[in-house]
Amino acid sequence: MDFELSEEQRMLKDSVDRLMADEYDFDQRKKHLKGPHGFSDGVWSQFAELGLLALPFSEADGGFGGGPIETMLVMESLGHGLSLEPYFASVVLCGGLLRHAGSPEQRAHWAPQIASGEKKFAFAHAERHSRYDIGHVETKAVAQDGGYVLNGEKSLVLNGDAADMLIVSARVSGGARDRDGIGLFIVDARAPGVTRRGYALQDDRRAAEITLHNVKVDAQHVLGAPGKAFDAIERTMGEAIVAACAEAVGCMDEMHKQTVEYLKTRKQFGVTIGSFQALQHRAVEMFVALEQARSITMYATMLAASDDAEERRRAISAAKAQVGRSIRFVGQQAIQLHGGVGMTHELKVGHYFKRATVIDMFGGDADYHLAKIADAGGLAS
Amino acid sequence: MDLNFTPDEIAFRDEVRAFLKDHLPADIREKMIEGHHPSKDDMVRWTRILNKKGWAVSHWPKEWGGTGWSPVKQYIFQEETMAAPAPQLLPFGVSMVGPVIYTFGNEAQKKRYLPAIANLDEWWCQGFSEPGAGSDLASLKTTAKREGDHYIVNGQKTWTTLAQYADWIFMLVRTDPAAKKQEGISFLLIDMKTPGITVRPIVTIDGGHEVNEVFFDDVRVPAENLVGQENKGWDYAKFLLGNERVGIARIGMTKERIRRVKQLAASERDGERRLIDDPRFREKLAWIEVELKALEMTQMRVLAAESKRERGKPDPASSILKIKGSELQQAIRELALDVAGPYAAPYREEVEHGWNEPPAGPDWASTIAPAYFNYRKVSIYGGSNEIQKNIIAKAVLGL
Numbered sequence: 001m002d003f004e005l006s007e008e009q010r011m012l013k014d015s016v017d018r019l020m021a022d023e024y025d026f027d028q029r030k031k032h033l034k035g036p037h038g039f040s041d042g043v044w045s046q047f048a049e050l051g052l053l054a055l056p057f058s059e060a061d062g063g064f065g066g067g068p069i070e071t072m073l074v075m076e077s078l079g080h081g082l083s084l085e086p087y088f089a090s091v092v093l094c095g096g097l098l099r100h101a102g103s104p105e106q107r108a109h110w111a112p113q114i115a116s117g118e119k120k121f122a123f124a125h126a127e128r129h130s131r132y133d134i135g136h137v138e139t140k141a142v143a144q145d146g147g148y149v150l151n152g153e154k155s156l157v158l159n160g161d162a163a164d165m166l167i168v169s170a171r172v173s174g175g176a177r178d179r180d181g182i183g184l185f186i187v188d189a190r191a192p193g194v195t196r197r198g199y200a201l202q203d204d205r206r207a208a209e210i211t212l213h214n215v216k217v218d219a220q221h222v223l224g225a226p227g228k229a230f231d232a233i234e235r236t237m238g239e240a241i242v243a244a245c246a247e248a249v250g251c252m253d254e255m256h257k258q259t260v261e262y263l264k265t266r267k268q269f270g271v272t273i274g275s276f277q278a279l280q281h282r283a284v285e286m287f288v289a290l291e292q293a294r295s296i297t298m299y300a301t302m303l304a305a306s307d308d309a310e311e312r313r314r315a316i317s318a319a320k321a322q323v324g325r326s327i328r329f330v331g332q333q334a335i336q337l338h339g340g341v342g343m344t345h346e347l348k349v350g351h352y353f354k355r356a357t358v359i360d361m362f363g364g365d366a367d368y369h370l371a372k373i374a375d376a377g378g379l380a381s
Numbered sequence: 382m383d384l385n386f387t388p389d390e391i392a393f394r395d396e397v398r399a400f401l402k403d404h405l406p407a408d409i410r411e412k413m414i415e416g417h418h419p420s421k422d423d424m425v426r427w428t429r430i431l432n433k434k435g436w437a438v439s440h441w442p443k444e445w446g447g448t449g450w451s452p453v454k455q456y457i458f459q460e461e462t463m464a465a466p467a468p469q470l471l472p473f474g475v476s477m478v479g480p481v482i483y484t485f486g487n488e489a490q491k492k493r494y495l496p497a498i499a500n501l502d503e504w505w506c507q508g509f510s511e512p513g514a515g516s517d518l519a520s521l522k523t524t525a526k527r528e529g530d531h532y533i534v535n536g537q538k539t540w541t542t543l544a545q546y547a548d549w550i551f552m553l554v555r556t557d558p559a560a561k562k563q564e565g566i567s568f569l570l571i572d573m574k575t576p577g578i579t580v581r582p583i584v585t586i587d588g589g590h591e592v593n594e595v596f597f598d599d600v601r602v603p604a605e606n607l608v609g610q611e612n613k614g615w616d617y618a619k620f621l622l623g624n625e626r627v628g629i630a631r632i633g634m635t636k637e638r639i640r641r642v643k644q645l646a647a648s649e650r651d652g653e654r655r656l657i658d659d660p661r662f663r664e665k666l667a668w669i670e671v672e673l674k675a676l677e678m679t680q681m682r683v684l685a686a687e688s689k690r691e692r693g694k695p696d697p698a699s700s701i702l703k704i705k706g707s708e709l710q711q712a713i714r715e716l717a718l719d720v721a722g723p724y725a726a727p728y729r730e731e732v733e734h735g736w737n738e739p740p741a742g743p744d745w746a747s748t749i750a751p752a753y754f755n756y757r758k759v760s761i762y763g764g765s766n767e768i769q770k771n772i773i774a775k776a777v778l779g780l
Contacts (some may be wrong), residue, residue: 001390001453002383003685009382069382260778275453280774287773288701295678297672302384318671370671376664379670380644 006072012066013073015050019043020081020117026348032084037162038206039084044117054093054115060192061111068239068304072246072297079250084204084353086120089159094121094167096236100225110165110186122189124154124210125233132364134237135179135230136140139212141170148172148222150185150193150215160208161198163189168212172227173328182233183226185217205334236318241363242304245297245323250324251356252290255334258349259283262338279337280359292374293326301305312378317369321365324366384681386453393454396548397461402431412597414641416748417591421504421546427468429499438475438499445483445495452687454478456628456680463633465477473542474498474505478551481568481617485609492542494549494570508538508552508595509618516768518553519562519615525554525738527604532556532569534577534600540762544580544593547573557612568614570606575599585758587751588730622764629763630706632677638713639670645720656720658699667718669712700773704766707759714753721749 005013021216024032025045032040049052055065071092078087082186098110130136139152150170157166167185174181187194193215199209206217224232246329260283263274273279301317306312331353335342338349365374373379382497386394409423421425431437432446440455447450448457463469470476479498482490497503514521523536524634544550550571557565571578577600583592609617643666646657656662683699718725724742728750740747775780 001386001681001685002691005382082452112676260780263780274780277771280778280780281767283771283778283780284704284770284773287778288705291679291701292672292675292705295682296675298382298682299384299674299678302382313579318674321668321671321677370664370667371660373667373671374660378663379674 005069009073012055012070013077016052016074017078017080019046019050020077020083022039024081024083029082029084033118033204036199038087039162043083044085044120044339045086048115048117051115053091053117054111056091056099057107057111058099058116061099063111064116068242068301069370070242071239072301075243075246076250076253079247079355080254082254082348082355086122086159086162086205088240088243089123089163090114090121090241093123093158093236094165097123097184097223097232098238099236101229101232103224106220106223111350119161119164120162121165121167122157122159124157124160124166124168124187124212126156127153128155129167129176130155132368133177134233135182136177137169137171137182137215138176139168139170141183141185141217141226142226142323143172144216146151147219148185148217148226150181150187150212150217152212153168154210154212157208157210159206160189160210161206165189166194166210167223168215168337169229169233170212179230181227184223184229184232186221186223187212187215187217201358203351203358213240237363239304239314241316241320242297242300242360244359245293245300245319248323248327248356249290249294250310251352251359252293252330255330255349255356256283256286256290258352259286259334259337275287282333282337286333289326289329293323293330296322299337300340310376311380314373314376317364317372317376318379321363321366321373323367324360324369327360328366331356383438386457390453390457392448393423394457394461397458398435399432401461401465401467402493404434405465406430409463409468413466413468415745416641416752421543424468424471425501428470431740432500437501438479438495440476441479441495441499442483445491446499452684456684459613459628460633460636463628463631464637466634466637469634471501471504471543472577473507473551474503477507477621478505478570479612481551481608481621484620485568487619489605490570503548504543504546506541506544506547506550506573506595508541508550510540511537512539516765518618519551520564521555521566521633523550523552523554524558525556525567525602530604532602532607533605534569534571534597535603536597538588538597539583539592540593541580541593542591542596544573544595545582545590549573550595551608553614553618556614562610565612567609567611569602569604570608571600575600575602585755587754588728589751589755591755601659604771630674630676630680630702631710632680632706633707635669635673635706635713638710638717639666639673642666642713642720644719645717649720649722649743662719665716669709669716672705672712673709676702676709679705685718691692700769700777703763704760707766711756714749714756717749719751721746725750725753 051064052074054063054067059065095114098107104209127138141148141150149186150168167190167205168185168187169182170185171181172183193213195211196208201207263279263283264272266273296319300315303312303315333350333351342349409427438446439448439450439458443449480492509518511521524530525534550573552569552571553566554569555565556567577598579596581594582590583594584590643662647655649656680702724746727741729738729747
């Protein structure tokens with residue numbers, strides 16, 4: 001049992017922390033937001049130079065062979081910085097799909113392009129009535145001329161408007177929620193028949209609604225065996241949920257820090273408001289919720305790559321449930337303890353609250369994951 | 382980062398499990414599963430079994446019977462015994478006065494008291510709280526006046542757990558009424574058979590008799606029973622209260638209760654449906670399991686840090702163990718109440734080895750409501766959760 005980071009892991013964390021400190025103070029962030037895609041191409045290039053975009057790929061595919069722990073460290077730092085760059089969409093989600101479903105040739109072709117930052121990816125998966133069911137796919141893939149033709153509508157595609165490439169899930173057989181019959185297809189975002197409508201999310205990141213109308217996909221751009229993609233999607237979504245939990249821990253850590261700092265400086269009735277016991281106890285309760293979230297995120301991170309599917313699923317659901325509940329409590333109380341100023345767009349704390357809330361709604365909220373654990377007969381202990 | 386225990390630690394866990402399987406008396410185990418309190422005889426029997434094995438005072442220095450186990454092994458041992466479930470060792474000797482004596486006592490005191498604690502030949506109780514000194518412990522009023530080679534003790538202690546069985550009591554007494562409140566306190570050991578001591582039971586809301594009031598009326602205590610220096614008792618008390626971190630969250634015990642609740646919910650039917658098949662019930666249970674898993678990881682982080690840091694400053698995360706651990710101990714007993722449902726209501730008087738009347742409803746339901754009532758104590762004793770929050774606000778958050 002060991003919670004220490006290796007020397008390399010510590011260096012990785014320091015380098016991302018430093019980048020965020022240098023490039024992401026609140027005014028710089030506002031500037032990044034005004035970029036053509038709502039983030040900074042300059043910071044994205046620095047991600048590539050630091051090797052962050054190559055992190056999860058194997059050395060054979062031109063990556064650094066990082067695992068869930070390395071991803072956790074990066075995501076937590078990005079959460080601290082409130083980064084706008086599409087690391088999660090391109091590297092965690094699509095990089096994951098490529099790792100879990102891609103052939104050696106496909107990995108050799110695409111991984112270096114993600115790793116260099118040259119191509120940004122987005123995972124076009126969710127649909128209007130998916131809610132949190134990752135097996136829900138109505139978009140159709142019909143075999144034609146040795147390839148496939150895609151038709152359907154994808155929703156809430158993170159980084160969908162800035163992406164160069166899309167990985168699209170589509171059904172080759174079966175009904176809307178069948179685990180069997182789902183395929184993954186690599187599609188150029190500017191291919192004929194792809195229509196994108198981009199928009200901002202509550203936390204300033206961007207997403208898109210995407211329509212696919214008779215979009216042609218060559219055989220070499222079919223990722224994995226068509227019809228058998230569910231397992232790769234599940235592995236990838238599981239890893240992404242844990243990564244999102246780590247980002248949320250970074251956000252909550254900041255919210256808690258900023259709140260405690262505010263309690264120490266804001267004066268009313270001639271004293272700092274941190275001298276009031278009601279507020280002290282609330283701050284402690286936030287601390288407990290934060291540390292519980294941090295602990296379970298570490299737990300799920302260490303099990304995210306486990307080969308025991310049951311154990312992995314339970315750990316991931318446990319993490320998302322705890323982190324979801326912690327997000328709500330820490331976020332709400334961070335605003336409450338800041339009082340009126342916490343409501344303002346001009347203060348950073350509200351932006352953390354919004355990012356954390358968007359994370360809460362990604363991949364299943366606490367109720368969803370508690371129900372999953374309950375249906376599985378509870379956590380084995 | 383690595384979540385796994387080392388092979389050595391796993392071998393140790395298996396050794397502890399095997400020992401518990403072979404040596405925890407079946408009748409005691411049965412009683413614990415069914416939620417009864419272990420009797421004095423159960424406690425003595427179990428402590429002596431452990432002591433014979435050399436495990437009764439595992440965290441003590443080796444020369445007084447300790448094992449030299451790492452913090453992780455201490456934790457594994459505690460968790461496994463709680464999960465068995467075996468009775469917890471009487472903390473007043475093993476975890477409280479024992480460490481004070483081997484740290485601050487003289488050689489004669491160590492020889493006189495420590496072996497008897499390890500074998501539970503002598504039963505200790507704790508004389509700290511008073512009617513006017515609860516959370517504000519340092520305002521205690523019980524006095525000890527020096528007269529020749531004796532102290533004369535007058536006053537009252539309260540919430541004295543299991544004093545009805547006690548041979549000895551360790552006390553905080555005021556020896557210098559003129560000093561500032563923390564500075565005039567001394568640490569005394571008193572034989573419960575000394576004339577002038579009266580023990581009066583306090584019956585708690587669960588109907589049980591765990592705690593007592595203890596009255597001291599001109600009780601003559603030999604001066605050699607003072608531990609350490611006169612008027613330094615507050616330092617020893619702080620040491621004592623800060624000493625017991627490993628196991629305070631009682632994760633193993635809550636795990637064992639979760640197993641019990643699952644088992645009962647699988648046996649209890651609502652019409653044709655088993656309670657365990659009710660989604661709302663299962664989700665409530667799942668949330669307790671999730672929080673407990675998070676707390677277990679928090680505990681692991683604290684232990685890993687302690688192992689690395691030797692006896693340095695405790696990890697800030699350690700301060701949440703008491704708060705969250707007590708909340709979860711209460712939550713699982715509250716859920717057990719929901720399992721019993723209407724059969725939580727009938728009251729049955731518990732006698733030493735069971736009940737004196739046949740049950741209304743299932744036999745197991747009788748202990749459910751008393752346990753729920755009784756476990757409200759865990760967020761009150763040992764520094765209430767509100768006091769814990771004051772401590773964290775100050776020591777960790779700097780407020």
